[in-house]
Amino acid sequence: MKRTFECGHSGKGQYCHACAATAKAREDLRHTRNQKRDAKRLAAAAGAVDLSIVDHLGAVQREARELLSKVNCGTHPYALRGKSLKSTSGLILSVPVGRSYRLLFDGPTLAPLRLVSHEDYNTIADNQVAA
Ligand SMILES: [Zn+2]
Numbered sequence: 001m002k003r004t005f006e007c008g009h010s011g012k013g014q015y016c017h018a019c020a021a022t023a024k025a026r027e028d029l030r031h032t033r034n035q036k037r038d039a040k041r042l043a044a045a046a047g048a049v050d051l052s053i054v055d056h057l058g059a060v061q062r063e064a065r066e067l068l069s070k071v072n073c074g075t076h077p078y079a080l081r082g083k084s085l086k087s088t089s090g091l092i093l094s095v096p097v098g099r100s101y102r103l104l105f106d107g108p109t110l111a112p113l114r115l116v117s118h119e120d121y122n123t124i125a126d127n128q129v130a131a
Contacts, residue, residue: 041072049103049112060098067095067103068112077105085125094121 005016049068054060067080076082082095084107092113094102102121104113116124 049115051115053115053117054097054101057098060101064097064101064103064115067097071095071105071110071112077110087125092124094125 002010002012004010005019007016007019009016009018011017049064051061051064054064070080071077077093077095080095082093082105084090085092085094088107091107093105093107093110095105097103097115100118101115102118103115104121104124105111106113
């Protein structure tokens with residue numbers, strides 16, 4: 001038996017299927033947009049750090065991106081084998097990437113700072129240059 005719903009559509013059942021379909025489509029679109037936004041945010045977090053020094057090292061670059069996205073999603077650098085640089089009184093955290101590189105994070109905000117080679121890292125850790 002057909003009936004007319006409050007929205008003006010007519011159909012069978014307890015609720016208007018036309019409006020339900022519209023609402024679902026809208027919800028799906030919102031969901032897709034959120035996913036796109038999250039993906040963009042992740043890319044931005046990774047993009048905030050110059051990874052060009054490992055352009056020739058695909059695996060290191062992938063690992064760096066993965067670490068950046070983990071920290072961006074709330075994993076603390078300490079959970080990723082990170083440690084604070086003593087010379088910076090914990091203001092800078094470093095996470096090993098591969099065997100020869102380290103990602104530096106701002107301690108208080110956990111914002112990614114830069115990717116450094118082991119040599120760069122040593123001079124920063126020795127407080128010879130700023131990060
Ligand atoms: Zn309707």
